[in-house]
Amino acid sequence: xxxxxxxxxxxxxxxxxxxxxxxxxxxxxxxxxxxxxxxxxxxxxxxxxxxxxxxxxxxxxxxxxxxxxxxxxxxxxxxxxxxxxxxxxxxxxxxxxxxxxxxxxxxxxxxxxxxxx
Amino acid sequence: xxxxxxxxxxxxxxxxxxxxxxxxxxxxxxxxxxxxxxxxxxxxxxxxxxxxxxxxxxxxxxxxxxxxxxxxxxxxxxxxxxxxxxxxxxxxxxxxxxxxxxxxxxxxxxxxxxxxxx
Numbered sequence: 001x002x003x004x005x006x007x008x009x010x011x012x013x014x015x016x017x018x019x020x021x022x023x024x025x026x027x028x029x030x031x032x033x034x035x036x037x038x039x040x041x042x043x044x045x046x047x048x049x050x051x052x053x054x055x056x057x058x059x060x061x062x063x064x065x066x067x068x069x070x071x072x073x074x075x076x077x078x079x080x081x082x083x084x085x086x087x088x089x090x091x092x093x094x095x096x097x098x099x100x101x102x103x104x105x106x107x108x109x110x111x112x113x114x115x116x117x
Numbered sequence: 118x119x120x121x122x123x124x125x126x127x128x129x130x131x132x133x134x135x136x137x138x139x140x141x142x143x144x145x146x147x148x149x150x151x152x153x154x155x156x157x158x159x160x161x162x163x164x165x166x167x168x169x170x171x172x173x174x175x176x177x178x179x180x181x182x183x184x185x186x187x188x189x190x191x192x193x194x195x196x197x198x199x200x201x202x203x204x205x206x207x208x209x210x211x212x213x214x215x216x217x218x219x220x221x222x223x224x225x226x227x228x229x230x231x232x233x234x235x
Contacts (some may be wrong), residue, residue, distance in 0.1 A: 004159075035223070043205055044119075045160070045226035091159055103213065104150065104173060105224060107159030 002027050004094050007083045013082050014101035014116050021111045023092030029053075034075045035093040035105065036066070045091070051075065082115045089113070119143060121210050121227035128191030130198050138193045138230045148172065149191040150224055151183060154205040165211050168190055196217045198234045205229045 025034065036048040042095040049059065051068050059066045063083075067076045069109050079086050089112045093105040120143040130136050142149050148167045152160035162175035166185035179197040189210070195202055209224035 026176070037226070042228065043231070044228040045209075047119075047223055047225060050143050050223050058176060061168070081190060093159075103165060103224075104162035105152075105160070105209075106162070 002090050002094055002106040004108035006092055006111050008111045009048060009109070010112040010114065012114045014085065016081050018050070019079050019082050019086075019090075019113060019115075021061055021078065021079075021090050021113070023075045024106060025073050025075065025092070025094050027094060033095040034068070035095075036075075036077050036110075037091045037093060039089040039091060039110070047063075048090075048104050079113070084112075084117055087113060087115045119210075119225040121208065121225055123206075123208055123227040123230050124228060126228070127231045127233075128235065130158050131235050132198055132200060134198050135177060135194065136232060138195075138206050138208075138232070139189045139190070140193070140202065140208035140210075140227055143225055146210040146212045146222075146225075147189055147215045148211045149185055149189065150209045150211070151191070151193045152207045153177075154207060154210065154229075155201075160207055163193065172213070172224075181223070195232075200234050205233060205235045223234045 005024045011019055032053045034051045039045050039047045056068050056070055063080045065078045089110045091110045092108045122141045124139045150165040151163040154160040163177050164174040165172045169185045180211055182194045185191045207226050207229045209226045211224045212222040
C-alpha cells in the first residue's frame with residue numbers, strides 16, 4: 001500500500017525566514033512519481049513540482065527547493081526567505097502503480113504554513 | 118490558471134438527496150480524476166475516467182458514480198447524500214497514453230466544488 005506522511009501539521013514563521021516541510025513516503029514500487037502541491041485559501045490545488053524516482057538530483061526554482069533522498073524515502077520542500085503570499089497548505093503526493101487504482105495520487109495530510117509580516 | 122473548470126462553486130443539499138458535479142478538463146487532456154477533500158485533510162481519490170471508461174476507483178461506495186463525455190468533460194454523481202459527504206470535491210485533468218499504465222503527466226486541478234449536506 002502507498003502512504004505519504006507529513007508530520008508537521010502547522011508551521012508559523014515570520015516573513016523572510018526559511019521554512020522546510022517534511023514528507024516521508026512508503027511504496028513497494030521501484031518506479032514512482034512524487035509531487036508537491038500548494039493549496040491557498042481559495043481551495044485550488046496548484047502544482048509545484050514532479051520528481052521521478054530515478055532522478056535524485058535536488059531542484060531549485062526561485063525561492064523553492066526540493067531535497068529528494070531515496071535512501072530515507074523523503075522528499076522535503078524548502079521555502080527560502082518566506083513571504084506572506086506563501087501562506088497556504090502544502091501537500092506532498094505519490095502516484096500509485098498501474099492496475100485497478102488507475103493513476104491516482106496518494107496525498108499526505110498537508111502542512112499549513114502561516115507567514116506573518 | 119490550469120484551464121480546468123468546475124461547477125457549481127458551492128452547493129447545499131439535504132441528507133438523502135442526489136447531486137451532480139461537473140468538470141471540464143484542460144484542452145488536450147483525455148483523463149479526469151475526482152477527489153474528495155474533507156475539512157483539514159488531504160484529498161482522497163474517488164475514481165478516474167480515461168476516454169469515457171472508468172480507469173480505477175478508490176474506496177468509495179457505489180452511490181458515488183461518474184461519467185466522462187466524448188469531449189472529456191466529466192460528471193460526478195452522488196446519490197443518497199449523507200452528512201459525511203460534506204467536503205470539497207476536486208477534479209483533475211491529465212493526459213494518459215493507455216489505460217492502467219503509469220501516467221507521466223501531471224494532474225492539474227480545478228478550483229473545486231464545496232458541497233454542504235444538512
